[in-house]
Amino acid sequence: MAIDAATVRKVARLARIRAPEARLEPLARELSVIIDWIEQLGEVDVEGVEPMTSAVQVKLPLREDVVTEGGDPAKVLANAPLAKDNFFVVPKVVE
Amino acid sequence: MSDLTSLTLKAAVEGLKARRFSSLEITQAHVQAMQAARALNAYVLETPDKALDMARAADERIASGVAGPLEGAPIGIKDLFCTEGVRTTACSNILGEFKPTYESTVTTQLWRDGAVMLGKLNLDEFAMGSSNETSAFGPVANPWRAEGSNQTLTPGGSSGGSAAAVAADLCLGATGTDTGGSIRQPAAFTGTVGIKPTYGRCSRWGIVAFASSLDQAGPIAKTVEDCAILLKSMSGHDPKDSTSLPVAVPDFPSFVGRSVKGLRIGVPAEYSAPGMPAEIQALWDQGVAWLKDAGCEIVPVSLPHTKYALPTYYIVAPAEASSNLARYDGMRFGIRAEGRTLTDVYENTRAEGFGEEVQRRILIGAYVLSAGYYDAYYLKAQKVRRRIADDFAKAFETVDALLTPTTPSSAFALGAKDTMDPVTMYLNDVFTVTANLAGLPAMSLPAGLDSQGLPLGLQLIGRPLEEGTLFSVAGALEKAADFRVKPRAWWRA
Numbered sequence A: 001m002a003i004d005a006a007t008v009r010k011v012a013r014l015a016r017i018r019a020p021e022a023r024l025e026p027l028a029r030e031l032s033v034i035i036d037w038i039e040q041l042g043e044v045d046v047e048g049v050e051p052m053t054s055a056v057q058v059k060l061p062l063r064e065d066v067v068t069e070g071g072d073p074a075k076v077l078a079n080a081p082l083a084k085d086n087f088f089v090v091p092k093v094v095e
Numbered sequence B: 001m002s003d004l005t006s007l008t009l010k011a012a013v014e015g016l017k018a019r020r021f022s023s024l025e026i027t028q029a030h031v032q033a034m035q036a037a038r039a040l041n042a043y044v045l046e047t048p049d050k051a052l053d054m055a056r057a058a059d060e061r062i063a064s065g066v067a068g069p070l071e072g073a074p075i076g077i078k079d080l081f082c083t084e085g086v087r088t089t090a091c092s093n094i095l096g097e098f099k100p101t102y103e104s105t106v107t108t109q110l111w112r113d114g115a116v117m118l119g120k121l122n123l124d125e126f127a128m129g130s131s132n133e134t135s136a137f138g139p140v141a142n143p144w145r146a147e148g149s150n151q152t153l154t155p156g157g158s159s160g161g162s163a164a165a166v167a168a169d170l171c172l173g174a175t176g177t178d179t180g181g182s183i184r185q186p187a188a189f190t191g192t193v194g195i196k197p198t199y200g201r202c203s204r205w206g207i208v209a210f211a212s213s214l215d216q217a218g219p220i221a222k223t224v225e226d227c228a229i230l231l232k233s234m235s236g237h238d239p240k241d242s243t244s245l246p247v248a249v250p251d252f253p254s255f256v257g258r259s260v261k262g263l264r265i266g267v268p269a270e271y272s273a274p275g276m277p278a279e280i281q282a283l284w285d286q287g288v289a290w291l292k293d294a295g296c297e298i299v300p301v302s303l304p305h306t307k308y309a310l311p312t313y314y315i316v317a318p319a320e321a322s323s324n325l326a327r328y329d330g331m332r333f334g335i336r337a338e339g340r341t342l343t344d345v346y347e348n349t350r351a352e353g354f355g356e357e358v359q360r361r362i363l364i365g366a367y368v369l370s371a372g373y374y375d376a377y378y379l380k381a382q383k384v385r386r387r388i389a390d391d392f393a394k395a396f397e398t399v400d401a402l403l404t405p406t407t408p409s410s411a412f413a414l415g416a417k418d419t420m421d422p423v424t425m426y427l428n429d430v431f432t433v434t435a436n437l438a439g440l441p442a443m444s445l446p447a448g449l450d451s452q453g454l455p456l457g458l459q460l461i462g463r464p465l466e467e468g469t470l471f472s473v474a475g476a477l478e479k480a481a482d483f484r485v486k487p488r489a490w491w492r493a
Helices: A005-014 A021-043 A073-077 B002-006 B009-017 B023-035 B048-063 B105-112 B160-167 B184-190 B224-234 B278-293 B306-327 B342-353 B356-369 B375-395 B422-429 B433-438 B467-481
Strands: B043-046 B074-078 B116-121 B173-178 B193-196 B216-221 B264-268 B297-301 B401-405 B442-449 B455-462
Touching: A005 A021, A005 B356, A021 B306, A021 B356, A021 B375, A021 B422, B002 B023, B009 B023, B009 B048, B009 B224, B023 B043, B023 B048, B023 B074, B023 B116, B043 B160, B048 B116, B074 B160, B105 B173, B105 B224, B116 B160, B160 B173, B160 B184, B160 B216, B173 B193, B173 B224, B184 B193, B184 B442, B184 B455, B193 B224, B193 B467, B216 B224, B224 B442, B224 B467, B264 B278, B278 B297, B278 B401, B278 B442, B278 B455, B278 B467, B306 B356, B306 B375, B306 B422, B306 B433, B356 B375, B375 B433, B401 B467, B442 B467, B455 B467
Parallel strands: B074 B116, B074 B173, B264 B297, B264 B401
Antiparallel strands: B043 B116, B173 B216, B193 B216, B193 B442, B401 B455, B442 B455
16 A cells, blocks of 8 residues: 555645544545556656646746736735734734 | 527527517526426526626616627526625535625626626536536536427536536537536537637636646537637636636637638547447447548557546546645635534534535545545546657647547436446546546537437547637538537426
8 A cells, every 4th residue: 555544644634634533544544546547657658758747738837027916905804704904814923 | 580599699689689579578488498397407597687787787888889798698607606795506415595796707707798698507516427426416418309308307517507508509609617518518419519728728717726737717508619609708818727727718709600621630549449339339429421522631540548538537536626625724704513522513514515426526536636536546646647648749749639439438327327337437538538637628519329318428628728620620520510409398398
């Protein structure tokens, strides 16, 4: 099995998704099925092949480094779970 | 005038322009059809007031002689497109009651051209699924049922709501998005037409991101020509999407009906998977025969890396998704769950807000990108992806388009997913995912019914930016197939 419960715990932590202890083993089995299946890519000879990062080769465009839009805190905060005085209110970060 | 819902988009736009009926009339007819079809669960948000307001404005523009190419035509929008002031959820709980303060580029262009919005359409959560069953709003029911059966079937996914709404005449056309087959597979399952254009043809700005190097918007509609009309409005360069291509938009509708005589059509040997149902093979053979009759030359081709496309996809797509979906942290929009520390809040919000399949894909993505595995999985997949794209480039040296089946089966039952392992479900996209990896335009159109009376689709794949050729070939196939069957309206309240 490619992935064990400890690995799931670590990856879930990296992804910031709470994974209850009871789910770790079943998740490890599910993810292993997928990873085992993916392993078949090992058969492909990719010697000297450049990785493909985009479907269409275009030079990424640059724009002038100027302000285009902004200055609308009401819009920015419109969907905030919690906001006050034009700021997002978030849980305490610094002890 | 309930007949107005059975019109094609083209006939509707012509009728509106000739003032045989008003946008208010055709919009009202669609609102009624939509409200009477809640059993299908195709719309997750109906916007009848907005629709009628937009229809009145369209009627005024028609009266003053400034009608756009879609003026007054009511359409549905996949709930992955941000619509200003109208709830947009990606059919995920994590977005809660999110109301964008901006409009996606694609929908902006549709409204610019006069289209009317009926509502937001159901999809698999964050477009991750092939059966619409991962939606937080529950699955869509396929308007089609097998002959003599009352069993509810999947409309496919992820654009299941879009495909079902078009098949059941609940809109004249709909937007979809396609990351691994999410326009073409539902189109095939519902007897509708869908096209995923070349990567970069439609702006991704304002569309909830799944896998950025694969995502592309496109239409689902009743006919090939309707798809061409919609795609023309949806396409075009947008400086707000750096991958949007700065190229002119051809007059796609003018390609439909052109002669296909002398075109070379490739038939890839690798798409004839062992265990493929005889009916699918028969349909494919029929498609080849139709194109021969239309004067095409059929050329056997080989795409040797086809079998590696799905495993490649299931590295690239989850990796990009795990990165894209990092933004759902409960701080700036969407839901926020309680927790003792900041990390607790993140972890609880994401565990509560994301469904099972989305969590699975984020975990896969985080795993393949994590330290020590990046080269083995992600980098390797990016290299295999180039091999797959190179196969196509080689084939297109000798052929103008490729013909394949769209899916390995017709629509399956809702609930079948529960007995399938994830990989079996993923295999649904075996014929469609290659075009996403290579960035090529690809289209599905209905070509016949299977022995249970369910629609089956044929797929055409084209060279980059040659959607026009696809529209010509699809037009020829559509004419030969003469697919006019509609599902029986069992859902009508």
